[in-house]
Amino acid sequence: MMEWTDRHCRFFLRQISRHCLLYTEMVTTGAVIHGDRDRLIGFDPAEHPVALQLGGSDPKALAACARIAESWGYDEVNLNVGCPSDRVQSGRFGACLMAEPDLVARCIGAMRDAVSIPVTVKSRIGIDDQEEWPALKGFVDTVAETGATRFIVHARKAILSGLSPKENRDIPPLRYDLVRRLKAERPDLTVVINGGITTLDAAEGHLAVLDGVMLGRAGYQNPHVLADVDRRFFGGAAPPVTRDQVVARMLPYIERETVRGVPLKAITRHMLGLFQGMPGAKSWRRHLSENAHRPGAGPEVVETALALVRRQATAAAA
Template sequence: MQNSTSSRLSIAPMMDWTDRHCRYFHRLITGRTLLYTEMVTTGAVRFGDRERLLGFSPEEQPLALQLGGSDPEALAESARIGADWGYAEINLNVGCPSDRVQSGRFGACLMAEPDLVARCIEAMMRAVPVPVSVKSRIAIDEMEEWPTLEHFVRTVSATGCTRFVVHARKAWLKGLSPKENRDVPPLRYELVHRLKAEFPQLDVSINGGIRTLDTAVEHLRHVDGVMIGRAAYEDPWMLAEADSRIHGVGGPASDRHGVVLAMIPYVERMRARGVPLSAITRHMLGLFNGLPGARSWRRTLSERAPRPEVGPEVLLAALEAVPPALAA
């Protein structure tokens, strides 16, 4: 049996959002929160540009790689590649409801094939020395929620996998878009709480609609971990108290201005590698949400960062709009 990575709080893998620049930025705000990559398919890992797809800065650790796929052999090879690149955990996506994912027979549609998922996880665990985890929904389509979730977890955990992250919504593969699947199906937090109660030996994290640390702390009375998604991306400063409130240790950031200044050496390194400034600053737009000057901060970054010749001076210019005394 593999021990899971220890994280009472994590940030969800989000396509087009949680790339390496986003993760580096988040790591300057929270030192202990487990970060995830965007989902990467096994085909991309095996045959694509690995530096672009898998590259990360050491400062991002602890960091998990999320894979998409349904072929045990391909997943084992991809997991091995990920472990060789230095990821602390390998996660299998069994929750994404998009049409592209369904056509490839992976993501949420695998909730209907727990035996296949078990074979995939078993192959991945044999291939790597790091923990392997699963991120799932509670059920799909017309499948009854608790029986589906209970059978799925019982089947997959028989492999020795101990870490399960559960988005507490059903996924509707027909009739709802991926965006609607994040909001329309009702949240059933009580089923994830029940899962932990009935499988106390497992490490169970809850995901879906959790927007504050207060709510996260309340869920931690019932489960081992909480995964926050869009709320952490849209208002990243909410993570500033995560280390102290969730882990009982000091965090790396004392104020928002300091985070921006700490990003400048990173921006310089990435610009030297040809990365557009806007690829980095797009993740920082929400840093000053709710403060005077936040609109000007966003406008300066949105208007000036896309210019190919610019660099970190744009961050400094944008920062002038936000009074330091109000940005702590």
Template sequence: MSSADQVCFRRNAPGSTDIRPWRFAVAPMMEWTDRHCRYFLRLISARALLYTEMVTAQAVIHGHRDRLLGFDPAEHPVALQLGGSDPALLAEAARIGAEFGYDEVNLNVGCPSDRVQSGRFGACLMAEPELVADCIAAMQAAVSVPVTVKCRIGIDDQDEDEALDRFVGAVARTGCRHFIVHARKAWLEGLSPKENREIPPLNYGRVHRLKQARPDLTICINGGVQSLDEAVSQLAHVDGVMVGRATYQNPYMLAEVDRRIFGTAAPTLSREDVIERFLPYVSQQLAKGTPLKAMTRHILGLFNGVPGARAWRRHLSETAHKPGAGLGVIEDALALTRRPEQAAGQAPGARAEMAVAD
């Protein structure tokens, strides 16, 4: 383990039998993985590595830093994802992020949106591996925490084997040792960002071959993983798994991550326990003027798949946005999960049918 890697783990929760947080990570997701989301997810898993939304280097340097970069110490281990293509700007943004206390700084080389391309960063940089290498080298020189890369297996008509090998080879020569690879190509024209997450076929084998060819690198896989069972199976081929939408839409899948991925013996919190532990945070944020809906939007999926899920979602969605909404909204929603047949206006005998619908 390199000294830089050891820096990354200095804040990993105590008592872990596996100090490699990249073994399971929650992906950076625009408009989703903000500080409130990350705090909530951390209550479910103490070990998973959490990522911020992508923040551009320009925004970090010139924007409201506390708003963009602030986070609760409980979120560790947490990584900052940056977007950009100017080595000097990225180095300065990485330095600022490290001073805020992030455990890792990641460069986005995978986002295919038009807005990102117009700024010459994201997936379009797959075509410029030497520029990415310059960016990574500058960032590494500016910080002592690990600098990592999240990329695709290729873009547009690139040959996936040649393009990915060339890209990783160029960046690895800077000393970068950690790559998160979304196992799909990105099509920069003709597909929306949403379509780019779904239409290009997954090619897990390509990422597996990269790990076989480069055992000296930490290779994590991303894209299409829907369950913890699938994540565990991927660990037979790569060093780590990053999961995005599945963890957001069904956050309680994280409840077994610490035991199954990291080998801890810590007890698993129930969904109700998670919410009880979330309430003090919500109270603190409300006192600071944060709207309740900014926090409740991240917890809508907590009860997915169990009786009461629909009542939980409905009450939060219909009530949290109202003026003066406070902790009582969440407490009332939680109470509804304990008597879902009443919430649905149904007789107790209809509970089983509702559970299937949820």
């Protein structure tokens, strides 16, 4: 997710679940090819398994970027066919590609020929005035002819003219039924559902008939929701990590990164939701927000924020 799932965010989420697959922000092919790669696609080995999401529509450029992703050690490379922003449309990639399944198939074919890591697609169920089911089925069938097998479907349309990117994440109704129908009609494909899923119980419901669940906003805004993922879905034996343990696991990383010159805020901004719904959540957020940007701020700011949470939790329990 753009501006959200950068490397610090992914490292943090990895302290909560060892096994869930993490995705980068969308990075355009132009940026990967011409930009500062270390800044754009660099990641910590602890983040595995991690997928690089690309934005683009030129098969050659996408193949080159897929090769780069593989050589950097990514576990998967994903093509974004779901982002509705104007900036993305003018570059002819993102959700507008739902109208060009043949072009997407050429892109995916070129990427698949270039690498041996999985090449996956994240799409919508349709755009604008497309009829949803024929659009989704036609899109997936065409792209699957390249041999692609893993499709992540954000189960709502994107309306490219008239709705903002934010509105496009909430307003067009969710059609989980169409994603389920896709799996029923194409059981040979791996179908992952996305959109509006906020709890592991809901995820489990989907997993009864689908192959995977992608959490977007819930995983960011309430990251501790991921704490029981390993035990519930990956056969892990360990009990869910506590919020305090997550903070403890982050401290050495924060120490290392801030010593390297990374501003504390670049890390802690992703941690603000850790105590979501718990006593002390507000103090946690406030202390981090008010102090993490100060010059020289380091792990002690996070330790103090945790102490404030503990104090309030103790008071609430008394």
